[in-house]
Amino acid sequence: MDLLLEAVVTGVLLGCFYAAVSIGLSVSFGLLDVPQVAHPAFLVMASYGVFFLNDTYDIDPLLSGVLITPLLFVFGLLAYRLYYETFERRGTDAAVRGIAFFFGVAFIIEVLLIMYFGVDQHSVSASYIGRSWRFGGMRIPLRLMVAFGVATGLTLLLSVYLSRTFMGRAIRAVAQDEEAVRLMGANPVHIKQWAFGIATAVLGVAGALLIIVSPVDPTLDRAYIGRTFCVVVMAGLGSMTGTLIAAIILGVAETIVLTLFGASWAPAISFALLLGVLAVRPQGLLGRR
């Protein structure tokens, strides 16, 4: 019973971390309908950026994550521009070729990381990594607590941004009715580009959390395709509250299966949940469509 309780607590913490790595996809795929299969690859790339700064200049991983955020923002702007010019504007078949395009991009990132950093796992060093707290009989790793705190903050920040600020509301307006936004005299492409930039920029801190929580290797993005898409689809596309709830469900499900059946079943959990949601309730838990 204690074991199960510990699994649930760890699962909730892990879930908040999953929310942080999925929240960008919730914007780019959930709100903008961009088939962003390269999101996990961008995430792993950000982790390697954090690793590089931490390894060479001994900068704190979270601070490194913040430092690379502007770079990622510009990268996101450019990526969306390319996607828009080559697929969305041409119209036909955007979905089919868009998926292939982002998959190709993910592949290129993976290989470049392998060529530059090698196939080995890498991790960062910071004072809060490796220690753990005790609550009664439970042992909670401090790195997971840090991830939990930062992840919750990041998720709240982004949902406040989307609901309170002018630009955030504009992004949601584009998601609801692009034509109406155009009639109001705004350029939906600019808004979407900005939103995609934001979606990529939050990967800076998310990538830092990823490498804080566990060591990173170049092909880690494949496991996170399941996790991030599971969270976003389960949440109901574009719902920020839903993202947090869905991520916690995934986190708890993963740790419980891990405790009961062992680690060899772990990779299938997120994908099985995702498949279940897609087959039974494609609009997600809190979805409107």
Add this chain to the structure above:
Amino acid sequence: MKRNAIAFWGASVLFLAAILLSAELVANEYWFFAGYVILQFIVLSVAWTILGGYAGYVNFGTSAFFGVGVYTAVFLVSAVGAPLPVQIAIAAVVGAILGFAVGLLTLRMQGIFFSIATIAITIIIETAVTNWRELGGAAGIQIQRPPVTAPFHTYVQMLVFVQAVLVVISVAIARYMQNSWIGRGLQALRDDELAAECTGVPTLRLKLIACVISGALMCAAGAPAAMYLQYADPASAFNLNYSVSVLAMALIGGTAHWIGPVIGAILLGVTQQVLTVTISSEVNVLVLGVMLVLFVVGAPEGIIGLFKRRRPEGKA
């Protein structure tokens, strides 16, 4: 149409005869090892095109079908010592059933949801096989090749011929589908599923047919791979690289005509072999990714799209 059919079957017979003859003439075994991989990719990408090209459903589950084919063969060999043709035939049946199941499960999914679902199916099957102790689990399993029979000197030569037969079969099926009501129906479904449904095209049945045939061919192509490698493990049999390679080959060649994936598979397959031998397998994957992105951005119709403007719409 009639003359085309004669030309097609004539070319097929010539192709198979050339493969048989090469077993006598070519001494260097490497050519057979490389040729096998290229032929295997032709079958896989032609099979991919039936669902991904004709019907417009981007399937990332090629590795699921391929891996199931490999493991069906492994199971049959280790359990009852079944011969190669039986392995392939049963793998095709299993592939058809799996394709049917995938089709049923993904009925309501379109676009990226279908693609993500096929990745999910791949990982779930891989995890199940990894946890299946009798089939070697994560560590993999070794397989003994039986002695080789008459006209061939080595087992790999025979596998090359078998895979060549599969190439002819898959191309013949793709060609037939393209020119029949199935192909036209799938094209209507691809252009506008709702409109097709409304005008009486049996979209559901067509989609299931495409899933079943595509799945059967992919599994059949995977079955001889167990004997080719004499070894199977889940991580490589279900590797997502198969899915991306096959998708890239089909899209680079062009998916509107069966010749597209054949061209794409030969082009990329040869490039990959050359790069793996001369530089490294990382560069090989990098080139694959870059070519996929370049073609998707620059030549959306693939290689056959580049030539289409110059010649009138040709029938197969």
